[in-house]
Amino acid sequence: MIKILIIDDTEDKIFRIKSVIVNNCNIPESNIDVAKSINSGRKLLCDNDYDLLLLDLVLPLQDNEEPDREESPKFIDEIHTNERINLPNQIIGLTQYDESYSELKKRFEDKMWYLVKYEQSKNDWITMLQNKIIHLRKNKESLLKSILDESKHNIGIICALPEEFIQFKKAFNKIEWEKVNNTECLFDLYSGKINTGYGNSLKIIAGCVGRPGVSATSVFAATLYNIFKVDHLFMTGFCAGFESDDIALGDIIVADSIQDYSAGKIKDDETGNLKLLKELQQIPANYELTTKINTFISDGNNIAKINTALRNVNLINERNNVKALLGPTICGPFVVTSETLIKELKDGSRKLKSLDMEGFGLYLTSHFLNKKCLWIKSIADFANSNKGDEYHNMCSYASASFLYNFIKESF
Template sequence: MTEVRLSSNQRKVVEFEEGPIAVIAGPGSGKTRVLTERIRRLLTKVPGHFRVLALTFVESAGVSITRIDHARSAQGARAQVEQQNYDILILDLVLPANDKSKDARPDVGYELLQELSESGAATRIVGATAHVETIAVYEQGFRDRTEQLLLVSPDSSAWRDSLHALLQQVAAASERPLGHDVDVCFITALKDTEYPAVVNLPVAWEAEKILANYALYRKGTIELDGKLRTVVLANTKQMGMVSACHLTQLLISEFRPRVIMMTGICGGLSAEVSLGDLVVADKSWDWQSGKWTGAGKFSHAPDQKDASRELVVSIKAVESEAPEIAKGLVHLTSPSRQFRIVEGPMLSGSAVVASDAMHEMFVAQHRKAVAIDMECYGVYYASHYAAEPKPRYVCLKAVSDMAGAEKANDYQAYCSALSAAVAVSALKKYFAEVT
């Protein structure tokens, strides 16, 4: 092989063997040549077993090297994301637990991914690996939580092209003038009932599109308070807080909405609500957040997030229109009594609750808790920590069952349609006040 000519400083970089090294140099100084020579030397002349993943970033992607932070371990990544939020986070599936460890493992990377996807530390997370065997084991978990999963190979340019396109998209978004681009984003979690209920609203919808290779969405316009308003509807990839949080982050990043509303169905917890009532969640939290004690008891540690008060007030003001709204839903199977709008706390959890015995624990967490679902807290969490311009946000869901052992689907279509109809009426009142 022909010997590559290197300067004394370049050769020092190539031959350095005492751990990680950062090289800062200007354009045209030979950084790529030095990098490739260092990798060649590690693989051919340094004792030990090396598998090297090399990623390079260029200004043509719209991202300056000065805007990129690097962490070589899960511990280092945690420290970085505690200090600031990131537009995009590229996560190697195979990572050491800390900077001193030489044992890189996929379970460490997967555990970090779970933490990051729940924390909202990055708007977009991209998974990357050169290990085919790792993808075979962890592929579904990474695809559920990341925007892209890249199989990095020197024999393929597909991963590089995909990453380059995403970086350009993120860079372009960061240059947009500060302000809201869309008036309302609707979020649902059930594609067969909740999603169609919003589609059936008097909105001029465009065709479905795919958002960030993650979820389907529609964009459209609706007349509210005498003005034509832009709306977006997206359904979570799966039920649960993690998926709802991730989708909310994507919607905020892509559309910068003035308002985020989650509509659909929930389970009732209290004597304060009955089947068919509409619950507006003034606050929400993860009821599973806490620890199990040695005595076998659960000690909860809720992190409550409040809805935007002005939206809660607008929804409550719709109650006077209840009889008229109900007339528009007579074709659906519904409870015999007139629905009411109840304001109160809504707990969220990652599992479906079908046990009356759980109610006592829920009420112990908040004596005024009235409902439970699987997504509300995820939406509130992502919205609460969103960068400027922040959206207003609220979750309103109708009670389709009493969160017990006896569950039925009789009222799901009605409750989904009811929450969507109330949402539109509330938006008319809200926009009439704020503009």
């Protein structure tokens, strides 16, 4: 909505101008400021940004003084030259004096401003003012929409750690990335486009949080949702897994729900062993996305593409293959290498597939904002004493390659 300043010292004229703006142009009165002298107007122009200035041509220097015919023309020039003044987008002079109109008409035209003869008994000035305000309002709305469209992205992608983000960009190497310049965002972000199998061109924005943890991921997710208006948000990288017959190192897990194990109470039991008394908090994944994931996984050709991509970058050999599973994940604030804690977590939910430090922040933020997201990571260890980083690159690349192919085939 546009903001308007009226500088005029005649109460009846101010009232009529405001009535036209509010009643004819649908501008709320709260968007209209009024000054009744040159000095008052100057202060408002220095302190605020206005879309439109409606300016009387004969004004007093101070409030409650008589109009000063010598100072008023000087103020017109000052508006144009004083760097402290925030120059409005449009300036319209409204005068009821014939001599002022004739004297200042050229001065206004030279500055590309408008001068209108105000006559209380006629409506010509009302029509001109109304048309100008409506035009100005529509122009601003169009500009704001253009700015929003420029920021708008279809898909957002988050990695927690730099090593994950490096592999993500390798998996998305066909995207021409450009660094995003946005003063509202403190994160380093990259934007690009991907063409899908359905003939759609999607804008993607991606970035690295730079640290593990629920809080940092939650802030990053909220940034992508609120500033860049993403429709779908994904997270890739590596995680720990719960060792079982159906899970191997390198396998890709898509979280159909994420629990938070940090809520509750941890204490020693009678034997001195660690006991976790959980207060279960679980957030399900978006049903539409998990349905698409099931369809994608069920097509063996899609998983074959991911294994081929891993071999092409020498991250797996010919005899190894990763697979993808949809299942529950649990999240907490610790790097876990405790088989005791893993057993406690598994006892609470036998179907758990994986464990990480960020996923609950992603799902919680998306839940509160009523948005769509998916956590996709690959198992790099089983959270035991053998935990190491030898699978980090392979898992980061595998989960990102899975997402790349999922987007290509499902959007």
